[in-house]
Amino acid sequence: MKVAVVMGSDSDLPVLKPAIELLHEFGVEAEVIVASAHRTPLKVQELVSSAQDRGVGAFISAAGAAAHLGGVIASYTTLPVIGVPINATALNGIDALLSTVQMPSGIPVATMAINGAKNAAIFVVEIFALSNPELKQKLAQYRAKMVEEVEAKAAKVAKELQ
The missing domain is CATH 1.20.5 (Single alpha-helices involved in coiled-coils or other helix-helix interfaces)
Structure with missing residues (x-):
């Protein structure tokens, strides 16, 4: 099983790189994708809709500012979505945190701390470890x-x- 690490912008990569490295350390495959909930919504829909066919078992979603990416992903899947709010604006990531954590009932996004990508990776490993004794x-x-x-x-x- 692998995790799709989706970031809203290439500028999010420095925050996500430690998480990607940690996933590799655990032997968890990560596909890394740049896709915007607002600028490339059809790409997001397609990558989520085809995720299970590609062996994806969970998503890590990272976005700053309005940070709708995690919610959009969650709206298209029942796989776990872990949101990482990114500190990308003058509001120091508080805007992204609130956008990520305030999901409507029935469409959850597990939300990590601002720039908390490493914990997102550990959370995915914990989820996958439920059915994988080696993990x-x-x-x-x-x-x-x-x-x-x-x-x-x-x-x-x-x-x-x-």
């Missing part, structure tokens, strides 16, 4: 590594304060 194990190892990193930082701080 579940990799996720447990990833969490264990995070514990080790925090403990190493704590030891460094303790040593510095001695």
